[in-house]
Amino acid sequence: MSSGTVRLGAGAGFAGDRIDPAVDLARRGELDFLVFECLGERTVAAAHARRLGDPSTGYDPLLGARLRAVLPHTARGGTRVVTNSGAANPEAAGELAARVATELGVPARIAVVGGDDVLDTVRRVDPVVWETAAPLSACPEELISANAYLGAAPVVEALDQGADVVVTGRLADPALFLGPLLHTHGWDTDDWELLGAGTAVGHLLECAGQLTGGYFADPVTKPVPDLARLGFPFADVAADGTAELRKLAGTGGRLDTRTCAEQLLYEVDDPTAYLTPDVVADFSGVTFTDIGEHRVRVAGATGRPRPDQLKVTLGFRGGWLGEGQISYAGPRALDRARLAADIVRERLVRVHGVDESAIRVEYIGAGAAFRGLAADTRPFEVRLRVSARVPDPDHAEVIGWEVESLYTNGPAAGGGATRSKRETVVVRSCLLPRRLVTPSAHLLET
Numbered sequence: 203m204s205s206g207t208v209r210l211g212a213g214a215g216f217a218g219d220r221i222d223p224a225v226d227l228a229r230r231g232e233l234d235f236l237v238f239e240c241l242g243e244r245t246v247a248a249a250h251a252r253r254l255g256d257p258s259t260g261y262d263p264l265l266g267a268r269l270r271a272v273l274p275h276t277a278r279g280g281t282r283v284v285t286n287s288g289a290a291n292p293e294a295a296g297e298l299a300a301r302v303a304t305e306l307g308v309p310a311r312i313a314v315v316g317g318d319d320v321l322d323t324v325r326r327v328d329p330v331v332w333e334t335a336a337p338l339s340a341c342p343e344e345l346i347s348a349n350a351y352l353g354a355a356p357v358v359e360a361l362d363q364g365a366d367v368v369v370t371g372r373l374a375d376p377a378l379f380l381g382p383l384l385h386t387h388g389w390d391t392d393d394w395e396l397l398g399a400g401t402a403v404g405h406l407l408e409c410a411g412q413l414t415g416g417y418f419a420d421p422v423t424k425p426v427p428d429l430a431r432l433g434f435p436f437a438d439v440a441a442d443g444t445a446e447l448r449k450l451a452g453t454g455g456r457l458d459t460r461t462c463a464e465q466l467l468y469e470v471d472d473p474t475a476y477l478t479p480d481v482v483a484d485f486s487g488v489t490f491t492d493i494g495e496h497r498v499r500v501a502g503a504t505g506r507p508r509p510d511q512l513k514v515t516l517g518f519r520g521g522w523l524g525e526g527q528i529s530y531a532g533p534r535a536l537d538r539a540r541l542a543a544d545i546v547r548e549r550l551v552r553v554h555g556v557d558e559s560a561i562r563v564e565y566i567g568a569g570a571a572f573r574g575l576a577a578d579t580r581p582f583e584v585r586l587r588v589s590a591r592v593p594d595p596d597h598a599e600v601i602g603w604e605v606e607s608l609y610t611n612g613p614a615a616g617g618g619a620t621r622s623k624r625e626t627v628v629v630r631s632c633l634l635p636r637r638l639v640t641p642s643a644h645l646l647e648t
Contacts, residue, residue: 207446208386210379210403211436213272213285214238215410217245217262221271223411223434226450228275231436235382236276238268238285239375239408246372247517247627249290250347260291261298261369269302269367276366277308283367284357284378290347292316292371296646299367313365315356317641318372320514320634324348329632331516343518343628350512350639353479355391357381360643368643372515374478376404387441397481398505399443402488405476406447406465406500410434413447413465414455414496428454437500444501446493459490462498466490479512479636481505511633520626524598525589526605527566528619531582536568538613539584545612546588546604554600561590585618591626598623 211233213224217240228236240262253260265287276283288295296314303310325345328337338345349372358381360368370378380400383389389396406413413435415426426432433453439445449457466485470476476483487502526546530538543563550556564570566585590601602621609616 207438207440208383209234209436209438210382210407211236211281212239212407212410212413212434214240214268215408215412216240216242217264219410221264221268223432223453224268225271225275226453227434227436228272228279228281231450232279233276233281233436234386236272236281236283237378237382237407238283238287239378239410240264241286241289241372243515243629243631244627246289246349246515247347247629250517251519251625251627253290254346258294261289261295262287265295266298266302269299270306273303273306273308273310273367277310282361282365282382284370284382285368286370286373286378288314288369288371290349290371292369296369299369300646303367310366311364312646313360313363313368313643314646315352315360315368315370315373315641315643317356317639318349318352318370319347320350320639321345321348323634323638324514324516324632327634327638329514329634332631334630338516338632341518341630343520345516345518346627347517348514350514350634351479352512352639352641353377353508354381354384356641356643358384360645361385363643363645365645374480375408376401376478377480379404379407380480383439392507394481394505394507396443398483399503400439401476401478401481401483401505402466402485402500402503403437403439403443403445405470405483406462407435407437409465409468411455412468413461414449414453414457415461416455418461418464424460426454426456430454443503444499447498447500449496457496457498459492459498462490462500475506477509477513479508481508510636512636512639514632514634516630516632518628518630520628521591521593522595522598522623523589523591523626524601524623525587526602526619526621527585527587528605528608528616529583529585530613530616531584532615535584536565536581538615539565539568539586542586542608542612542616543588545608549604550590550601554597554604556590556592556597556600560592561588563588595623595625
């Protein structure tokens, strides 16, 4: 690590991400900060649903495992950890982090960031919901959560208080990385050019393995070596906002201008106006320069003043999803799968009273991903999937039951039946004035 830079490592890109690449970074990456980005819109809403059933839960189920794996190394190397794994219950997540540190005998000051839970506020304000173009009060489903996207400020506050581990709820993904940069480099919170540059670095790192070839890989057009040992990226970020992106020697994957360009545009609607709580970032002038094997220099991002409103993710109870799957192979596999679907559909409606419009049928292997536009009419094997969103778990149970019953009551040679049911969450969005959201950060007492 060169003098005057901050080294940020990407420890996770989503809730179910691998742990061993983060351990490798923690062990030999010489990081200043290790960031675990583990929260999506559906993830946080689902976490609230879990918390309704058990108030002691609601954080990322893998948080304990991640911390047990990395804290011995981060403590030894002076690396500080930042994560949004608090999800719907940052306070409980912080307490878990403290217990893990104690169990490991690792001295660690734990900070919790809150203020993103704005459920009472949205109920009072009754904002317009994007997806329905109607007031929140007009939504028929039960509202169970509302989380505003916070910016980097509370992470800075937590680090200024001396936190070794910062646990947050809903933050904008790049803010997890921008906070350590603001804290260490001392950037002004209205220096839009630097905030835009730091946000670009955060956006490049936030999906972890995607920057080093994951999700990028295609065996013919975009080969990526040794994906089973994919190394996660890190960045050395200078005080002027330029950065060098790298991965550890001896790890799988690739990091070059092509992987960086794809990740820069990932989930970006307008590269000239990437809206975050910290800045309206402009990526249109970003340049990537290969400066060595798996080493890329990034520069050119800038920004404009931050929006006056914050995006809020709304979670509603969405009923229950039941599903069943079964495979058919050999001659006329698709014909037999279609006959099986007709049988299940009729029985769900006639025997069990399921609303026919709620039933969805897919023929996996025969154009399901293309909605029939590119279907092979003579596939050698087809997997039938029947699902339905229903009001209660009992109706959800019968979906898979009817599919499984095809073994002896349906077309020939069906096999490999599976069934499942789960409660679902509907995710929608709205805006709230920034002045109505109050972020906070505090150290847990030890």
